[in-house]
Amino acid sequence: MARIRDLLAVQRTVSFEFFPPKSIEAAVQLSNTMTELAHHRPDFVSITYGAGGSDRERTVDTVVAIERERATAAMAHLTCVGHRVEEIDALLDIYAEVGVENILALGGDLPADLKLGEVPTGDFRYASDLVDHVRADGRFSIGVAAHPEGHPRSESIQADRERLAQKLEHADFAITQFFFNNNDYWQMVADLTELGCDTPVIPGVIPLTNANQVARFAAMAGATIPGELATKIDAAAAAGGGPASPPVVQLGIQTALKQSQELLAGGAPGLHFYTLNRARATMAILRELAVPIGI
Numbered sequence: 001m002a003r004i005r006d007l008l009a010v011q012r013t014v015s016f017e018f019f020p021p022k023s024i025e026a027a028v029q030l031s032n033t034m035t036e037l038a039h040h041r042p043d044f045v046s047i048t049y050g051a052g053g054s055d056r057e058r059t060v061d062t063v064v065a066i067e068r069e070r071a072t073a074a075m076a077h078l079t080c081v082g083h084r085v086e087e088i089d090a091l092l093d094i095y096a097e098v099g100v101e102n103i104l105a106l107g108g109d110l111p112a113d114l115k116l117g118e119v120p121t122g123d124f125r126y127a128s129d130l131v132d133h134v135r136a137d138g139r140f141s142i143g144v145a146a147h148p149e150g151h152p153r154s155e156s157i158q159a160d161r162e163r164l165a166q167k168l169e170h171a172d173f174a175i176t177q178f179f180f181n182n183n184d185y186w187q188m189v190a191d192l193t194e195l196g197c198d199t200p201v202i203p204g205v206i207p208l209t210n211a212n213q214v215a216r217f218a219a220m221a222g223a224t225i226p227g228e229l230a231t232k233i234d235a236a237a238a239a240g241g242g243p244a245s246p247p248v249v250q251l252g253i254q255t256a257l258k259q260s261q262e263l264l265a266g267g268a269p270g271l272h273f274y275t276l277n278r279a280r281a282t283m284a285i286l287r288e289l290a291v292p293i294g295i
């Protein structure tokens with residue numbers, strides 16, 4: 001059973017996110033990472049897609065290779081930005097042919113050169129348009145993105161929640177952007193419940209291993225680093241002599257482990273790890289998660 005919708009109906013899931021490699025060295029690194037993480041028997045792995053199709057070939061090649069060569073189910077990310085219906089259909093055909101059963105339908109990050117007020121070209125404006133299209137295709141279980149702190153482009157958190165609830169009416173599950181305060185996740189789940197939505201929302205967890213990188217990613221994703229955590233990160237970087245020194249890595253592992261434990265204890269439907277194509281931190285967390293989580 002590789003449809004995430006079906007898995008979530010009977011168990012919690014553990015999943016890993018990777019980005020497609022840009023060089024031979026990066027491909028070897030990713031392959032080694034997947035082999036190491038395979039010991040934890042993920043329910044699925046997901047592969048990101050460059051908005052506007054910039055990673056098209058690399059995403060397709062990576063998804064197809066995983067589906068053909070590994071025992072793990074692959075979920076392909078797909079984005080709206082710049083895409084025509086025919087291009088999306090061609091991708092869906094490739095994926096269906098190799099047995100991919102899960103698609104993460106996303107709005108996509110906007111091109112950097114897009115001017116304020118401009119709408120990107122393409123047949124799909126919002127992720128919900130893509131969800132409807134893939135749903136009509138009929139061959140896939142469909143996931144979407146959720147933003148516990150609200151999407152950075154939303155005019156209000158309330159508006160974002162309402163749109164998320166509408167999007168989830170047609171999707172099978174959501175995966176969240178990473179966050180560091182579990183209250184943001186629980187508040188989002190409560191808001192969705194209030195809106196009559198009980199579609200599973202899998203929390204996304206990022207084990208921070210580099211102080212500079214996490215600050216950059218958080219700014220891009222609209223995720224807040226709580227003041228107390230920021231102080232601890234600075235202290236760990238100073239004590240270890242650098243932003244990626246062992247104390248920072250240890251702090252990242254301990255922070256993500258505690259966050260994961262609390263999410264599972266609170267009833268989250270699974271955990272999705274943003275691995276950044278590295279195995280070490282995620283493996284350390286999974287080794288410590290004493291409670292079997294459905295794998």
Ligand code: FAD
Pocket residue numbers: 047048049050051077078079105106107108109110125126127128144145146147151152153154155159160163164167175176177178204
């Ligand atoms: P949407 O659901 O389209 O929402 C975007 C904004 O539009 C929100 O503010 C929303 O409130 C608003 N909105 C939605 N519907 C409407 C409507 N009908 N009317 C008015 N406003 C509306 N990006 C990539 O480029 N490639 C990836 O592979 C990728 N993977 C991701 C994986 C995960 C798990 C997550 C959480 C995000 C990922 N992203 C990726 C980032 C994502 O594409 C961006 O956050 C993007 O800016 C929004 O995506 P979305 O799917 O939430 O878009």
